[in-house]
Amino acid sequence: MTVPGLSRSLIPDRTWNFLMDAMVFAFLFAIVYAIVAVARYWFSAPVAAVEISLSPTAIPRYAFYSLVRMIVAYILSLAFAVGYGYIAAYNQRVEAGMLAVLDILQSIPVLSFLPGVMLAMVSLFPTRQLGVEFGSILLIFTGQVWNMAFSFYASLKALPRELMEASRVYRFGAAQRFLQLELPQGVIGLVWNSMVSVAGGWFFLMACEMFVLGKRDFRLPGLGSYLQSAASAGDTAAIIWGVAAMIGVVVLIDQLVWRPAIAWSDKFKLEQVESSAAHSSAVLNLLRKSPLLARLRGGITTPLMERIYLSAAHRPAEAKSGPSNWQKAFVAVAGLTALLLILHGVFQGLLLLKGVTAAELVTTLESAGATWLRVIAALAIASAWTIPVGVAIGFNPRLARIAQPLAQIAASVPATALFPVLLLGLISLGGGLNTGSILLMLLGTQWYILFNVIAGAIAIPSEFREVSEIFHFGRIERWRTVILPAIFPYLVTGLVTASGGAWNASIVAEYFHFKGQVLSTFGLGAEISSATDSGNFALLLLSTIVMATLVVSVNRLVWRPLYRRAETRYRMEA
Amino acid sequence: MPEPLIEARQVEKYYDQPSDNRIQVIAPLDLAVYPSEILTLLGPSGSGKSTLLRILTGLSPASAGQVLWHGSPVNGPCENVSIVFQSFALFPWLTVLENVEAPLKARGISPGARFARSLRMLDAVGLDGFESAYPKELSGGMKQRVGFARALVVEPEVLFMDEPFSSLDVLTAENLRSELLELWEDKKMPTRAVFIVTHNIEEAVLLGDRIVVLGKNPGRIRTDFRVDLPRPRDRKHPRFTRIVDYIYQVLTQPDTEHALPAAGPASTDTRPKYPMLPHARTGGVAGFLEILADHNGREDVYRLADMLSFEIDDLLPIVEAAALLGFAKVTEGDVEITPAGLEFAHADILRQKELFRNAALAHVALLKQIKSSLESKSDHTLPDDFFHDILDEHFTEEETVRQLETAINWGRYAELFDHDSERKRFFLPEETPGEPPNVEVGTET
Numbered sequence A: 001m002t003v004p005g006l007s008r009s010l011i012p013d014r015t016w017n018f019l020m021d022a023m024v025f026a027f028l029f030a031i032v033y034a035i036v037a038v039a040r041y042w043f044s045a046p047v048a049a050v051e052i053s054l055s056p057t058a059i060p061r062y063a064f065y066s067l068v069r070m071i072v073a074y075i076l077s078l079a080f081a082v083g084y085g086y087i088a089a090y091n092q093r094v095e096a097g098m099l100a101v102l103d104i105l106q107s108i109p110v111l112s113f114l115p116g117v118m119l120a121m122v123s124l125f126p127t128r129q130l131g132v133e134f135g136s137i138l139l140i141f142t143g144q145v146w147n148m149a150f151s152f153y154a155s156l157k158a159l160p161r162e163l164m165e166a167s168r169v170y171r172f173g174a175a176q177r178f179l180q181l182e183l184p185q186g187v188i189g190l191v192w193n194s195m196v197s198v199a200g201g202w203f204f205l206m207a208c209e210m211f212v213l214g215k216r217d218f219r220l221p222g223l224g225s226y227l228q229s230a231a232s233a234g235d236t237a238a239i240i241w242g243v244a245a246m247i248g249v250v251v252l253i254d255q256l257v258w259r260p261a262i263a264w265s266d267k268f269k270l271e272q273v274e275s276s277a278a279h280s281s282a283v284l285n286l287l288r289k290s291p292l293l294a295r296l297r298g299g300i301t302t303p304l305m306e307r308i309y310l311s312a313a314h315r316p317a318e319a320k321s322g323p324s325n326w327q328k329a330f331v332a333v334a335g336l337t338a339l340l341l342i343l344h345g346v347f348q349g350l351l352l353l354k355g356v357t358a359a360e361l362v363t364t365l366e367s368a369g370a371t372w373l374r375v376i377a378a379l380a381i382a383s384a385w386t387i388p389v390g391v392a393i394g395f396n397p398r399l400a401r402i403a404q405p406l407a408q409i410a411a412s413v414p415a416t417a418l419f420p421v422l423l424l425g426l427i428s429l430g431g432g433l434n435t436g437s438i439l440l441m442l443l444g445t446q447w448y449i450l451f452n453v454i455a456g457a458i459a460i461p462s463e464f465r466e467v468s469e470i471f472h473f474g475r476i477e478r479w480r481t482v483i484l485p486a487i488f489p490y491l492v493t494g495l496v497t498a499s500g501g502a503w504n505a506s507i508v509a510e511y512f513h514f515k516g517q518v519l520s521t522f523g524l525g526a527e528i529s530s531a532t533d534s535g536n537f538a539l540l541l542l543s544t545i546v547m548a549t550l551v552v553s554v555n556r557l558v559w560r561p562l563y564r565r566a567e568t569r570y571r572m573e574a
Numbered sequence B: 001m002p003e004p005l006i007e008a009r010q011v012e013k014y015y016d017q018p019s020d021n022r023i024q025v026i027a028p029l030d031l032a033v034y035p036s037e038i039l040t041l042l043g044p045s046g047s048g049k050s051t052l053l054r055i056l057t058g059l060s061p062a063s064a065g066q067v068l069w070h071g072s073p074v075n076g077p078c079e080n081v082s083i084v085f086q087s088f089a090l091f092p093w094l095t096v097l098e099n100v101e102a103p104l105k106a107r108g109i110s111p112g113a114r115f116a117r118s119l120r121m122l123d124a125v126g127l128d129g130f131e132s133a134y135p136k137e138l139s140g141g142m143k144q145r146v147g148f149a150r151a152l153v154v155e156p157e158v159l160f161m162d163e164p165f166s167s168l169d170v171l172t173a174e175n176l177r178s179e180l181l182e183l184w185e186d187k188k189m190p191t192r193a194v195f196i197v198t199h200n201i202e203e204a205v206l207l208g209d210r211i212v213v214l215g216k217n218p219g220r221i222r223t224d225f226r227v228d229l230p231r232p233r234d235r236k237h238p239r240f241t242r243i244v245d246y247i248y249q250v251l252t253q254p255d256t257e258h259a260l261p262a263a264g265p266a267s268t269d270t271r272p273k274y275p276m277l278p279h280a281r282t283g284g285v286a287g288f289l290e291i292l293a294d295h296n297g298r299e300d301v302y303r304l305a306d307m308l309s310f311e312i313d314d315l316l317p318i319v320e321a322a323a324l325l326g327f328a329k330v331t332e333g334d335v336e337i338t339p340a341g342l343e344f345a346h347a348d349i350l351r352q353k354e355l356f357r358n359a360a361l362a363h364v365a366l367l368k369q370i371k372s373s374l375e376s377k378s379d380h381t382l383p384d385d386f387f388h389d390i391l392d393e394h395f396t397e398e399e400t401v402r403q404l405e406t407a408i409n410w411g412r413y414a415e416l417f418d419h420d421s422e423r424k425r426f427f428l429p430e431e432t433p434g435e436p437p438n439v440e441v442g443t444e445t
Helices: A004-042 A056-090 A094-103 A110-124 A129-158 A163-171 A174-201 A205-209 A223-233 A237-270 A282-289 A291-313 A326-353 A360-397 A397-411 A415-429 A433-459 A462-470 A475-509 A525-535 A537-568 B051-055 B096-106 B113-126 B140-152 B170-185 B201-207 B238-252 B282-294 B301-307 B310-323 B339-346 B350-365 B366-375 B383-394 B397-414 B439-444
Strands: A210-213 A216-219 A512-513 A515-519 B005-014 B020-032 B039-041 B064-069 B082-084 B156-160 B193-198 B212-216 B221-227 B299-300 B328-331 B334-337 B382-383 B419-421 B425-427
Touching: A004 A056, A004 A129, A004 A291, A004 B212, A056 A094, A056 A129, A056 A174, A056 A205, A056 A223, A056 A237, A094 A129, A094 A537, A094 B339, A110 A129, A110 A205, A110 A210, A110 A475, A110 A525, A110 A537, A129 A174, A129 A205, A129 A216, A163 A174, A163 A291, A163 B082, A174 A205, A174 A237, A174 A291, A174 A415, A174 A537, A174 B096, A205 A210, A205 A223, A205 A415, A205 A475, A210 A223, A223 A237, A223 A415, A237 A282, A237 A397, A237 A415, A326 A537, A360 A397, A360 A433, A360 A475, A360 A525, A360 A537, A397 A433, A415 A433, A415 A475, A415 A512, A433 A475, A462 A475, A462 B299, A462 B439, A475 A512, A475 A525, A512 A525, A515 A525, A525 A537, B005 B051, B020 B039, B020 B051, B020 B221, B039 B051, B039 B201, B051 B082, B051 B156, B051 B193, B082 B140, B096 B113, B096 B140, B113 B140, B140 B170, B170 B201, B193 B201, B201 B238, B212 B238, B221 B238, B238 B301, B238 B310, B238 B383, B282 B310, B282 B334, B299 B301, B301 B310, B301 B334, B310 B328, B310 B334, B339 B350, B350 B366, B350 B397, B366 B382, B366 B383, B366 B425, B382 B383, B383 B397, B383 B425, B397 B419
Parallel strands: B039 B193, B039 B212, B082 B156, B156 B193
Antiparallel strands: A210 A216, A512 A515, B005 B020, B005 B064, B212 B221, B299 B334, B328 B334, B382 B425, B419 B425
């Protein structure tokens, strides 16, 4: 028996969920089709340089291919980051070395990996498109994996001791410890870093989908290569179509993936008290309500997890027998092999570097100086506008509510996509790439500073502002004694990220194929790009080493001391 | 005596230093946990009581000696123990039910049985209806109930509790304590023994069938005795207060061994120790002496603690500091103010500083050492590391840092030296003639 009034009120709810189910089903169906389509394409004979059609009707297909590349690269990154972070966090003997490797790798720009990755992949799958495709995917991978690995490592290191002890005393197996303790602990860091990483992936998509390597021309069907080709041809309409498509895809992913992911990850906060500001996402709420997904969970996921737990339960994580001789031998052999490979690589690299002339060395160092000045200029300009604007937004909740989502959308647009448009403008104004490259660096990195400054300004306790009002602090005094010290730690975090991003961006900012010619300016990024283009491996290696050394030493000598200062002197403490 | 459930034989914990000096955290000791007893382990901070708990449960290995579980040696976490943690240690991303189910999952118990057992346990601790809540939605007391349920659901033979009530407010703690006793007395929990670490003396006497008191530096058993008061115990009962008083006596008298029979041979390491600064704030010492002076200069430590509602970790360092500076004397559980202490209590702020400075230079080795080292340098400044390395030989890293923090606090108050936390350096304050007339500078010369 049903009460009429009640049952009527249930109707809209029910239809809604059916709609949701239909959508979920359609989505699953589309995925299956997509996998088949991609597989057919990948296993076809290799075409290194496909003809890129500039017709707007080709865009959906290109966007799809780019998206698949991004997804595969992201999944690889995630798996690698979790594995690498896990090993580094739990093996004291290799920990320091693994962190140093990570630090150096993340300072190497994407294009420097290009020749090695591409040649290896193409020779691995000479008869399939898979080789070229995988090369491109690995390039995207190298651009996004390092900070994710750092993040997972840091979360593991920050695990509260008593939680670890609880998992030991209650005899969690390895699987249960990973699923109930370690992975949840890392989720928040992974989600935020994934967003940054994928944004980086879009930023370098053009470089990863279309490039010249010595005499070989690589061109893969995708949004990046579409934009690149449109720019080369100077086809304004195609550029605008491409930019619009890319922005559309990025915004869509932001709404459909990252917003729900952030809202979902709220439950993994390691806090014992509920905070008032929780994230929310309409999409996540809908997904949670879908009965089809609930049935999938009940019918497939949950029993599967049970199986995993059960099979792991009988093998406790700590078999206290220690590694067997076999394992020891294996580790020794693997270590030795790795060492030999590294030595061989260093030796070969040195041989390669012998070919560099003194003049080239001087040019490389000079160009490094030029790029450095550009990075500093970009950071200065970014700070000059983001600090006052960020503080204004942070101090004014009403403004924040309007400005923050706008800024987030603006930030998610890959700056490289806008570059052709900007260049069109710059050229008509008579400017060159020298200033243009600063602009591009700026576009790519200013957001890190802005978001951090906003967060810092919001975190300033209102008492501080009341103090400055009661004692009638002047504008200068207010900034010097209250605002700047209070946002300092946030500002440093933003600047560190922005600086790394600006260095990396120089490889696309200083060297650009436009209207059938190469636009470039004097700088280390241009050096790396042109060395790749012309297949000059010696110069590529040299300029990569110079850039990595510069970035790592700037991190050590400038940012780390500032960071420490921020953590000691400028930390807000009760 | 029945067979012990867990037995520690000559267990000790130390950290090896690069030099042959080693830092002894726990001196070799014997301790056994017997069936059907609640054992409370009491000790001031730094006596290694939590470390001892982790050694007994197999969470952390002993540096030497052996832990036996039903007579066979333990390697790694014991088969059938549980721990209730001070910070609750609940997984914040799991619901109450999932938290309680987690240890059963680890044992490979089927979903149905797991669910039933967890619900039964949640019922027993009064949490029915909260199954799908997340820990952060619960109050501290509720969280610790989840901690209890999770610990008991695996039916541990020995239930270990590491200061289970110390992050709860007084009323909640009282409530949970009596519920724990109820579960225990009514045999509602399958546990054969309970081992509770605490720094609250009253709590130890309220709960324990047997009380073991640890001394510090290094941790060792000071006394081990049975409490045969009937439950529920009344705090006002004369025998209750006598036991509390006795424990205070033991804790405040560092050097003499006490009369009650100890369970094992009280083997203590009698090597001369680097004198250790008690971690008391100078303001605390001053306030304490003023209160003591108001009480005619002599008072029972227990009464003082009760009056100030201090726990031993708050009060003992202050008493020790006053004694170290020669401002007070401790005899038989009483503190007595000395003439120097009385003068200090009645002096004004500037005179107090001067008295403190003189007493510090006369009695406190570390402060003397810092001052003379700074004076011997031409620029009157030395990095933290210099003193850090000296203390490192005698204390754990954590303790070294705390020693330096306390030394800085005392040294600044006494105006013996100052410290620049940013550059991490100690330095002698310089009298700058350019500054406006300063009374303190005047009195010093």
